[in-house]
Amino acid sequence: LVIKICAITQVCVSRSNCRVILTDVKPVAQRVGMRAAFFTSVASLTVGTTLCAVPFKQVEDLCHDSLIRRAASLVTDSSSTLLSQTTLALIEAITLYSKAVHTLVALQRRYLDSVGKLSPADEDAVWHVIIRQRAEVRAEYCVRLNTTWASAVRLCEVAAEAAFSSGAEHACVTIRTHLDLAHGQVEEARKLSTEADKLLIQTKVLEVERLASTQGPEEEEVPEAYLRED
Structure with missing residues (x-):
């Protein structure tokens, strides 16, 4: 217990x-x-x-040098864009001008080959076609675009210098490459327009010779007598 x-x-x-x-x-x-x-x-x-x-x-210190380099890069980018746009516009205008001149030369040579063989109505119709084609030859437009393109080239050159002096070497090299490419493309287009202009001048000389040969002696004396001041 x-x-x-x-x-x-x-x-x-x-x-x-x-x-x-x-x-x-x-x-x-x-x-x-x-x-x-x-x-x-x-x-x-x-x-x-x-x-x-x-x-x-913060990846990079925002000092004055880095900000200047960034600004220079932006300037080169915008300048390259302007150069590209003006280059494309100028090349297209020169190409259209060359095609219009070649067409005009072909029409004028066909007309010269048929001088004296056409009726007055047919001759008037041919001249209307030639006049319309001359309106397609927009030489003034090419001159205006060429002025704008030259301004864009100068702007890119200044931007390249600013990029180089600020230390933005990559931006400087890039815009220099764009400048060389634009110069090469425009020069190729200008060769076509120069050849077209030569053909047009030759056709005009041929036109004067043909018309002079088809006119009689009395018709040749009329302009000379008309131009006399006495």
């Missing part, structure tokens, strides 16, 4: 000790959880404030 009573008392004591231990553990666990939550919130707050304080990484 005494042994049973001692066993019961030991069990009760052990249960009470367990309760005490458990009651002691719960506040500790709660404090640990609170500390973890606190550190988590602090960490998130720290990360958030860090992101807000440094929104982006």
Whole structure:
């Protein structure tokens, strides 16, 4: 009996000790959880404030030299765009001019071959076609575009010098390459227009000779007498 009573008392004591231990553990666990939550919130707050304080990484120092190089690069880009547009427009205008001149030369030579063989009505019709074709020869438009293109070339040359002096070597080399390419393309187009102009001059000389040979002596004296001032 005494042994049973001692066993019961030991069990009760052990249960009470367990309760005490458990009651002691719960506040500790709660404090640990609170500390973890606190550190988590602090960490998130720290990360958030860090992101807000440094929104982006500055790759290059924005000093005066770097800003000047960027501005020079922008100038070379815009100048190259102007040069490209004017070069394309000038080449197209010269090409159309050359085609119109070749067509006009062909019409005038056909007319010269048929001088004296056409009726007055047919001759008038041919001359109307020639006059309309002469209107297609837009030499003044080519001259105006050539002036604009020359201005674009000068602008690109100045931009290339500014890029070189500011240290933007890549922009300088790029715009120099564009200048060389534009000069080459325009020169090729001008060769076509020069050949067309030569053909037109030869045709005009041939026209004067043919008309002079078909006129009689009396018809040749009329303009000379008309031009006399006495």
